[in-house]
Amino acid sequence: MHLGGKQKIKLVISFSGIMVVLLAIPVPYILGLFKETYNPIHHTISELGETAAPTALAATIIFAAIGVFEILFAAALAFRFQFKAAALFGSIFMAINGLFDYIGSALFPIDAGGLFESPSGQMHYLVSVIGMSVMVFPAFFYAWALKKEAIAKESRPSFAFACAIVGAAALFNLSFFTETLVGLAQRVLDLAYFGWILYASVALIPPRRTVT
Secondary structure, three states, X not given: OOHHHHHHHHHHHHHHHHHHHHHHOHHHHHHHOOOOOOOOOOOOHXXXXXXXXXXXXXXXXXXXXXXXXXXXXXXXXXXXXXXXXXXXXHHHHXXXXXXXXXXXXXXXXXXXXXXXXXXHHHXXXXXXHXXXXXXXXXXXXXXXXXXXXXXXXXXXXXXXHHHHHHHHHHHHHHHHHHOOOHHXXXXXXXXXXXXXXXXXXXXXXXXXXXXX
């Protein structure tokens, strides 16, 4: 990859990764301020886009934008690692999350009250389950990719993030099925997952002799 190409892919990685984090972490909290009775501790982010909610249109746009930027980030990061197996699998799982959990949620809003009764609500549940179920994989695969490239110093933080994401995912599942502090648990999971994306967007982009 020539120098100009490296710089362009670094820019895409940085821009798309940071945009994903900005849209996924602070924006839903701000949007929740405009939905009466919404409580981020107890209500899921999907409920910002529920049918007939005053925040539905804005949430739909935000969910779709997160998905697009996450897919762009995943593709650029895989390209930076020359589509080697570990990186490619990590990016595929990221793209699945962006496509199903975010673009899917934009296309199929949850029912009013956070229910899954209508066809749209049932599809929302399905795409969310598919998208969220793969969140535990990207950081693991990129930790492996970095280790294979003998960049052990940067593989350790990715592995630490991966472990944190697994723990947060287990917490979210427990909270979802017990209907206890679901919103808080989802935000803990998002902080772990998008925290890794932020790390990857700034720490994994310098040119490396072994991956150029």
